[in-house]
Amino acid sequence: MNGGPALVSIMRQGSTLIASxxxxxxxxxxxxxxxxxxxxxxxHRSRGVIIDVAALDVIDSFAALTLRRIAEMARLRGALTVVVGIQPEVAFTMVRLGMGTGDVPTALDLEEGLALLAAHAPRARSGTSTDTSNGYP
Structure with missing residues (x-):
């Protein structure tokens, strides 16, 4: 790297990674x-990932595809991904060009993204066993 400002930062908050x-x-x-x-x-054995794109004024087709790929890889590794901060002009352009985030959930900002992840977090069920070590549910 050239020692300049970071292009992306990835921070951990509990079991969630926040990538800005x-x-x-x-x-x-x-x-x-x-x-x-x-x-x-x-x-980090993360269960949730938030990708904050609020600083971007353009999301091209390769960037949109990369976000979808990240979300799919994260899902295969056991984590839910939420993209937050898509600017209004960017959303407008993406829709006009037929691009999107596919099945990747989106939220207005980091706070709503964290709330969305919290709403989808697995909850322990009292009185039921979650042991699947024998290979059967």
């Missing part, structure tokens, strides 16, 4: 971000 994209990323930087984030999901 601070500036537009080129395709190679997006791929690096994807790999770093997916690696950290396993390293």
């Amino acid at each position: 994209v601070h500036t537009a990323l080129d395709d190679s930087q997006l791929v690096r971000f994807e790999h770093d984030l997916v690696d950290q999901i396993g390293e």
Whole structure:
């Protein structure tokens, strides 16, 4: 790296990773971000991921595809991903161009993203066993 300002920061809050994209990323930087984030999901045993794109004034087709891929990889690793902070103009353009986030949940901001993850968190059920060590539910 060149020692300049961070393009993306990834922080952990409990079992949630919060990744903030601070500036537009080129395709190679997006791929690096994807790999770093997916690696950290396993390293920290994360159950939720929030990707904050509020600083972006453009989300191109490759960026939208990368967000969907990250969410799918995170899901396969046991984490739910929420994209937050899509600017109104960006949302308008994405819809006009037929791009979207697919099945990836979105929220207005970080606070709503955390609330969405909390609402989807698995809850322990009293009186029921969750032991599946024998391979059967």
